[in-house]
Amino acid sequence: MARKIGFYGVLAYVLYGLFFYWYLFHFADTSLQFEYEGSKADPATFLNGRELMLSEEYSKIRNLLFFLSTPFEWLFYLFILLLGFGNAFKKWAGQSTKFKLVQTAIYLFWLSLFAFLATTPISYISYALSKSYNISTQSFSSWMKDELIDFWVNFGMMIIIVGVLYWLINKSSKRWWLYAWLLSIPFTLFLMFLQPVIIDPLYNDFYPLKDKELEAKILALADKADIPAEHVFEVNMAEKTNALNAYVNGIGSNSRIVLWDTTLNRLNDEQILFIMAHEMAHYVEKHIYFGIAGYLLLSLVGLYLTARIMEYVIGRWGNVLKIPQVNDIRSLPLFLMILSMLLFISSPLSNFVSRYQELRADQFAIEMTRDTQAGIETFQELTRAGLSQVNPPLLVKIFRYGHPTMLERISMIEEFEINNKVKETK
Template identity: 65%
Template sequence: MKKIIGWSLLIYLVYVLAMFWYLFYGADTSIPSALKGTAADPATFLNAKELMLSEEYSKIRNLLFFVNLPYDWLLYFFILVLGFSMKFSTWSKAISKLSLVQTAIYLFYLSLLVEALSYPLKWISYTLSKNYQITTQAFSGWMKDLVIGFWVDYAIMFLIVSVLFMLIRKSGKRWWFYAWLCSVPFSLFLMFFQPVVIDPLYNDFYPLKDKELETKILALASKAEIPAEHVYEVNMSEKTNALNAYVTGIGSNSRIVLWDTTLERLNDEEILFIMAHEMGHYVMKHIYVGIAGYLLMTLIGLFIIHKLLTYIVNRWGRLFKIDKISDLSMLPLFLLLVSVLSFTASPVENAVSRHQERAADTYAMELTHEQDAAIRTFQELTKAGLSQVNPPYLVKLLRYGHPTMLERITYLETYDQEEQK
């Protein structure tokens, strides 16, 4: 046991040092010489201090991402091999004979432990963002969101875990397929109700206040032949200085959301370009394509997890203190495999997302023909979020669901030329 824990920690430490070297010294984030002096060159729209801060902040934030991911894996691994999961299961069974009550108690113990051990990295991330003036949220507000997030995640996980273990116990080797069948309506249910039930727990949403801007957006929506009654703004200024807009929900609950920071920092032409971009997602049905892709990946992932769980429990069940996969104590191993497989699939998911974002940029240009406003928009997004214009390759591969700012601005600058070819 000591050797296993020791080697795990050593491998993690070597990995962290390797990522530190790569992000701070090994990766080339400079602007290609051919693009220097163009609108994509951050030196043309950021001052010297902003350039320095954007590089510093991005490097540290990326390091935290790469440190946090395997840290979560280590947590689940140690919870298993040190016997915490088995103890939680034993305690829950001693309190009640009802399986639902046992699941609720076990999951509370597990969630509380994981949250406590994950808290330091979350606090470091919050403090970093606060120090670089990206986050404006007070510590009390941040803690409130953390507590809300804990209970929301707990409630969702309770439903998932209860159904999952019921299927494992009753369906034998086909549990993974039935679990996937259950995930289809559940995923659609969450996506439908998230904008009106979950999101308002964290922020206040309301119809766009600027009626003159609303008229312009409605005219743009009419031009795009899509409904626009679902345009909302959200009060993010009390939490962040960053800018954003997004599409969320499905069916009658689908909506386009603008952060109030975006409304404050950008002019009407720039906001209309963002609106046209989000309308592009709507018109091209990217949300539904994303749902279909997610469900396909879930089906494949559950099948792989089924095979891996059977193999691991049969071969290393004693090490992980798991007798059979129907035991509640198996849950950390299941979550570990889900996390690893999600990470493995992230390059493909990000590549698809970047393709959709490029298509939405193109749609926005075709709808607005505001090339200068589009370029200024991405420059302002870079400045507000202290983003790296040209991030390291691994960061782009594993973190970026959008093209880099270098790619987006360069594309917009050459858009007219590409249209003439």
């Protein structure tokens, strides 16, 4: 039975991969509709022939890697269960110590290590791809350092999460999912509070914006939007990437407005102010808090479904998967696999909500700055710097895009521009 499940798992993954290869490279049409040809959203008007070719090539390969990587994770957990690695990890943990919490940490270490070794090749391919297309400027040693930081940060958090999770499962086999969700609320808020000052600096250096004249303009814009900002931060990303970005993260007194130095190097002040107005919209419209609420709602549904699915799977195939019961630590790969599947399935919904919020932020930025030229040039430069597709395939948009497509963003500004001119002539 284990061989049969493993065979069908591999077969499903291969067929899934072939489908997305066919879809991305042979079926999906990324050309623009006739009415957009020659507009400011048409990449042929602001990218040269080589940039057009590279953006299509890079996007197709990157999208294929995205669609292959998540199901590969499911396949990894399935084979951990089928091949009995969970038994080996538990045995090694039991031989090392008698303390339950330390046993859990050791089990987690081995599971995390095997997952790291299994997924690193795909991560490296993604890194090498971005390097070959001149998106990444990061050295291999720097990339490997970030991967190892990821490993230890995730491992540290998993010790806490998994330790509490299985304690709850042992205490309440029926309602553990509800108690886990209730505890996740303060934990999520605590992590968001810590991220800007503890976690993010592990990867990059953050410091107050050096260009004080630009900072004054940004803070004046923040004051106009009634945002109590005192500092704008920049982060040294040029040693890692040529892509552009800016964001607001954190909550409460630890919230930050952050600009990548690549953005500062490639955009002029008007374009940067447009980006800042966009980011300020998230604060003004409380998108961060709506995002937290949405995440917590989805996690409640996700934990409930995970609990029910785990009970069913272990009840039916527990012997094959070598999981005696839900409260056994060997059920963790199954828990992670189901949760990952549910996150993937729910991503179209979360991306849809995110795209709506980003569109609102774009509209806010246009209304606030009234600088349509800066907005259009900013999105054109973002397309060039990231070799992005202006009009990505539908499935890519649904599963990958948390922002509107560049076609939608630039066209929205052009429409605003036209409507404004019509009003002025009346």
